[in-house]
Amino acid sequence: MSASRPVAGAATTAGHRPNAALLQVERLTVRLPVEGAQREVLRDVSFDIRGGEALGLVGESGSGKSMTARAIDRLLPAGAEVDGSIRFDGGEVGSLTGGDLRRYRGLVAMIFQDPRAHVNPVRRIGDFMTEALRTNLDVPRSTAERRAVHMLAQVGIEDGERRLRQYPHELSGGLLQRVMIAAALLTEPRLLLADEPTTALDVTTQAEVMAILHDLRREFDLAMLFITHDLELAAAVCDRTVVMYAGQIVEMRSAARLHDDPLHPYTAALAAARPDIGQSARRLRAIPGRPLSAFEAPQGECAFAPRCPHAVDECRTGVPELVDLDGGRSRCVRAGELRGRLGVAAGD
Amino acid sequence: MLAVAGLRKEFGELVAVDDVSFALPEAGSLAIVGESGSGKTTVAKMIVGLERPTKGTIVACGNDRSKPARSASDRRRRGREVQIVFQDPYTSLDPRQTVEATLDEILRLHHGWPKERRRERVRELTDLVGLDARQSRALPRGLSGGQRQRVAIARALAAEPRILILDESVAALDVSIQAQVLNLLADIRDETSVSFVLISHDLAVVRQLAEETIVMWRGRVVERGATGRVLDDPQDDYTKQLRASVPRPGWKPQRRSVVATEEA
Numbered sequence: 001m002s003a004s005r006p007v008a009g010a011a012t013t014a015g016h017r018p019n020a021a022l023l024q025v026e027r028l029t030v031r032l033p034v035e036g037a038q039r040e041v042l043r044d045v046s047f048d049i050r051g052g053e054a055l056g057l058v059g060e061s062g063s064g065k066s067m068t069a070r071a072i073d074r075l076l077p078a079g080a081e082v083d084g085s086i087r088f089d090g091g092e093v094g095s096l097t098g099g100d101l102r103r104y105r106g107l108v109a110m111i112f113q114d115p116r117a118h119v120n121p122v123r124r125i126g127d128f129m130t131e132a133l134r135t136n137l138d139v140p141r142s143t144a145e146r147r148a149v150h151m152l153a154q155v156g157i158e159d160g161e162r163r164l165r166q167y168p169h170e171l172s173g174g175l176l177q178r179v180m181i182a183a184a185l186l187t188e189p190r191l192l193l194a195d196e197p198t199t200a201l202d203v204t205t206q207a208e209v210m211a212i213l214h215d216l217r218r219e220f221d222l223a224m225l226f227i228t229h230d231l232e233l234a235a236a237v238c239d240r241t242v243v244m245y246a247g248q249i250v251e252m253r254s255a256a257r258l259h260d261d262p263l264h265p266y267t268a269a270l271a272a273a274r275p276d277i278g279q280s281a282r283r284l285r286a287i288p289g290r291p292l293s294a295f296e297a298p299q300g301e302c303a304f305a306p307r308c309p310h311a312v313d314e315c316r317t318g319v320p321e322l323v324d325l326d327g328g329r330s331r332c333v334r335a336g337e338l339r340g341r342l343g344v345a346a347g348d
Numbered sequence: 349m350l351a352v353a354g355l356r357k358e359f360g361e362l363v364a365v366d367d368v369s370f371a372l373p374e375a376g377s378l379a380i381v382g383e384s385g386s387g388k389t390t391v392a393k394m395i396v397g398l399e400r401p402t403k404g405t406i407v408a409c410g411n412d413r414s415k416p417a418r419s420a421s422d423r424r425r426r427g428r429e430v431q432i433v434f435q436d437p438y439t440s441l442d443p444r445q446t447v448e449a450t451l452d453e454i455l456r457l458h459h460g461w462p463k464e465r466r467r468e469r470v471r472e473l474t475d476l477v478g479l480d481a482r483q484s485r486a487l488p489r490g491l492s493g494g495q496r497q498r499v500a501i502a503r504a505l506a507a508e509p510r511i512l513i514l515d516e517s518v519a520a521l522d523v524s525i526q527a528q529v530l531n532l533l534a535d536i537r538d539e540t541s542v543s544f545v546l547i548s549h550d551l552a553v554v555r556q557l558a559e560e561t562i563v564m565w566r567g568r569v570v571e572r573g574a575t576g577r578v579l580d581d582p583q584d585d586y587t588k589q590l591r592a593s594v595p596r597p598g599w600k601p602q603r604r605s606v607v608a609t610e611e612a
Binding site: 207 | 383384492493494522523524525526527528530531534549551552553555556557575576579580589590592593594595596597598599600601602603
């Protein structure tokens with residue numbers, strides 16, 4: 001790959017300061033129309049992503065992890081109400097329109113779990129890959145195609161010219177996901193929003209795609225919001241991890257320590273519920289009940305309390321604050337008291 | 349209980365399954381591990397009777413089932429021998445039938461019991477899989493993914509099969525729900541003499557549920573043995589690669605050298 005990367009556009013050069021947050025999400029609350037009423041799906045979500053950093057966003061159904069990514073890329077469904085602020089490189093994302101919004105989506109690119117649901121099946125790979133370059137950035141087709149072939153090589157696809165003439169159905173899931181990653185990188189993004197990008201792939205293909213993402217992130221100084229249900233995967237590939245439950249952040253922690261030394265009972269329960277590849281247990285420590293959305297969870301108290309093995313009366317007296325603890329943050333009134341007692345190894 | 353020998357399936361030029369053999373004792377549990385294109389699901393479909401083998405034999409409970417069933421009663425007998433639970437319970441449940449009606453129909457079809465006995469058994473089955481009275485009267489769309497998968501398991505058990513095939517049955521479930529369903533399956537394994545065939549790409553799930561494991565790659569069995577041995581000390585190169593691809597703390601994902609061979 002070429003040595004240096006061309007300047008991506010005015011928005012990236014203007015406010016680029018080392019160590020400053022590339023993306024700042026502050027007190028983000030989102031309501032969506034559900035069965036005729038506006039219901040909360042995200043509640044008071046705040047976090048930063050620094051340039052080049054990989055932040056994991058872990059949670060189950062209804063946790064709000066995908067909705068967070070959609071809010072960042074301004075892809076929420078019609079009728080959504082958004083409170084709070086999302087700033088990219090210091091600029092407010094909520095006020096972008098028209099060409100500015102399209103350019104922003106080039107800088108904050110998204111890849112999805114199911115690539116097939118996000119490509120037009122009757123259009124060739126080449127048309128799909130070069131569309132943003134040609135229409136948003138006025139790059140001539142021949143140049144756009146040359147760059148597409150080059151980027152395909154970056155994700156391990158050597159015969160790019162041939163691939164550009166193919167249709168999506170001619171490619172396997174793993175190959176198509178690599179094409180999606182290459183397409184996302186063509187607009188030279190600074191931040192990649194990756195929503196379960198490997199969940200539908202075989203494990204050896206997942207390893208391949210994660211390795212490709214890792215290499216490309218280093219090469220392009222690319223930050224990543226990596227959304228996954230897999231705590232172990234997040235711990236392995238991210239710098240920091242945020243755990244969400246019922247539309248709220250419940251824990252924030254360096255990824256390396258999250259799994260073995262969690263700060264919140266939900267994170268601990270999630271880690272303990274997964275079967276262990278190294279040994280079989282007589283029974284798994286299942287979490288009773290099912291994961292809830294923000295609007296289904298109890299209001300005015302800890303959302304996880306009904307399923308939590310550590311819940312006491314105090315947990316039901318108010319919504320716990322996200323408090324600093326041991327280099328991370330936890331939304332649990334008993335977090336300090338439970339320190340060191342939540343890990344998988346420590347037992348319970 | 350189940351003996352598969354020299355099983356082969358061709359789709360035109362493609363050999364999807366090539367010379368697969370294994371045996372499963374009563375109350376035993378066997379995992380078939382592999383990725384897309386390995387042939388593992390085709391093996392499951394041939395055991396159930398949804399695909400016909402090109403070559404080889406499948407004997408379940410002493411009866412050969414490699415040829416199509418000859419009559420309705422033959423088909424029902426086969427249904428009492430082998431049942432399957434798929435990955436996505438939503439597409440395999442009738443959207444217009446309540447849970448109770450679904451189970452009642454199976455009991456009537458397979459056992460011909462009177463109404464009172466069926467009602468009692470429906471209650472036992474829903475209790476076994478942890479569905480309450482309200483959920484038992486619900487339609488599939490009124491249930492969560494985990495609850496629907498419990499219904500699919502209860503429906504499979506209603507036929508009182510000797511062999512239960514689980515084809516990625518917990519793959520689509522949330523982690524906390526997956527643990528509940530895995531515990532349910534472990535209870536069934538421990539409390540009945542049902543034999544399990546677990547089709548899965550998830551090695552941790554395989555470790556949890558299956559005593560024996562076979563690893564398939566491109567239609568062939570490349571490794572077999574006790575699950576602990578296969579996962580802790582894999583001998584075949586493909587099994588080693590599979591094991592190394594599972595994320596864990598300190599994991600460094602590897603780029604494969606050969607990408608072009610993935611597809612023609």
